Amino acid sequence: DSGVTQTPKHLITATGQRVTLRCSPRSGDLSVYWYQQSLDQGLQFLIQYYNGEERAKGNILERFSAQQFPDLHSELNLSSLELGDSALYFCASSVGSYDNEQFFGPGTRLTVL
């Protein structure tokens, strides 16, 4: 158990809808990272927050947004969903403003029908 929690575990929705994925980092960790793993793809970095502020951006679509709240939990919002957004979404956390060793949650599996 990494200490990172993600809810929900599974999410099934329809095209055009909007969903919110939630992540609670390990106690004491200030950074939260979001990754997307599509079928046959490695993990793609989406975005990082550090202590409430956006720190780094990767291949995140404009339809996607994230935030980190004062209690350090983070939410990833996905809107106008398309079939191709079906994927595993992982959240990871670490102590510092950037760490190579990141602690991953179990992921949220999103299915868009």
Added chain:
Amino acid sequence: DQQVKQNSPSLSVQEGRISILNCDYTNSMFDYFLWYKKYPAEGPTFLISISSIKDKNEDGRFTVFLNKSAKHLSLHIVPSQPGDSAVYFCAASTRKLIFGQGTELSVKP
């Protein structure tokens, strides 16, 4: 543009033998290289890393080798155990982690 590539989707090895997982990269600016291990229904877990200024790092049964001129790294697991069966991701860092597609290792008793 795949900056980090793992060309073998799967590898099968006998228990007790050596497992060698390979990874190639294109960007000379990466400063760290890492291996993560993933079991089904779990998130990846950090396994071992190497700085770009080194060519070898060892941790127990796991050794990572870096060949900068070839832009290639490899993970050696000796001896392999059935519990090592998992998907292994290599990753490279420039203050963001860039992951390869993963190699599924199966260690047979």
